[in-house]
Amino acid sequence: MSSKDEKNLAQVIDKIATMDEPQRSTMQRVHDIIVSVAPDLKPRIWYGMPAYALSASTPALVTLRNDERLNLALTEKVELRPAGGADGALMPAAWYFETVDEDTEKRIAEIVRAVVS
Known part of the structure; x- marks a missing residue:
């Protein structure tokens, strides 16, 4: 891992650490899931949120928000497909x-x- 990747990871961990419980533990668990299933995604801060991108210099693909509710979101940089059916x-x-x-x-x-597939 490059020093920039390490710095970005530390910033994400620090951001999660500032959250109140129980959100902090939940967000840490989601972070762990993301880095486990997609080790090629690089954690970074994106508009103040923990996020995950293909590299330190590319736009985020996945973000985590801690507002009134916790949120996992895909950015417009992901190839999205219509849901079909009722949606x-x-x-x-x-x-x-x-x-x-x-x-x-x-x-x-x-x-x-x-x-990432």
């Missing part, structure tokens, strides 16, 4: 969560894998 031309790009159970963990992993 027609809508493209799923953000998911809110409060906790991460086993099913949520699996779904987050699927979403992140789809970003």
Whole structure:
């Protein structure tokens, strides 16, 4: 890992560490899921949020927000496909969560894998 990647990772870890519980533990778990299933994504801060990109100099693909609710979102830089079915031309790009159970963990992993595949 390059020193810039290490610095960016440290900034993401520090950002998560500033969050109040239980959001901090939940966001740390989501961060761990992302770096585990997509080790090619590089953590960095993007508009003040923990985010993940293909390199330190490319736009973020995945972001994590801690507002009134926790949020996993894909940026406009991801190739999004219409959902079809009842959602027609809508493209799923953000998911809110409060906790991460086993099913949520699996779904987050699927979403992140789809970003990098």
